[in-house]
Amino acid sequence: MFVLIIAGFIVGEGFHVAPAVPALVGATILLVWLKPDVHAMIQAVDWTTLVFFMALFIVVGAIQEVGLLGFVAQWMADLIGENLQIGMFVMVYGVGIFSIAIANIPLAASFLPIAEFLSGSIPGANSKALYYALSMGTAMGGNGLLISAEANLLTAGITRQADNPISFTDFLKVGLPVTFLTLTAGFLWLLVRF
DSSP states (O other), rough: OOOHHHHHHHHHHHOOOOOOOHHHHHHHHHHHHOOOOOOHHHHHSSSHHHHHHHHHHHHHHHHHHHHHHHHHHHHHHHHHOOHHHHHHHHIIIIIIHHHHHHHHHHHHHHHHHHHHHHHHHHTTGGGGGHHHHHHHHHHHHHHTTTTTTTOOOOOOOHHHTTTOOOOHHHHHHHHHHHHHHHHHHHHHHHHHHH
């Protein structure tokens, strides 16, 4: 089933089918085929983390609706001007610092229109350099705090269920220095690459 779902992702892209369609079809087939104990599955779900993600995506959607992203895009365009290196720096470090406090998946989704806008206004940015910088900033910034990335929260939930929780402070002591080291390494790689 895993191979069929992956094939559905690949084939569906050519027919403009959203990735959610093969995923949901595969999940439905597995539910019918395996007939799991639904009550046990519902109890196994980490509802706190799930509700947190739902609320987070609602907030990001609201930010998009009120036009805050357009304001941020224009501010960044004014700050960057026509310099691609400054654009990459602002994307990597600016988005990376945002990603420390805001979960990286909704943040990346929110900044995609900004990267598109800036790619059209900065000479040389048609090489997708700003998209790479956005990806770098959100991914590496997600290492900063326990709340910075979905994987961090899921791991914290699993360790809490196993009676070996990771504290916010313990994660911060390791995560924050690693974040700035990886942001710097990523930015230097982008300078060499583009």
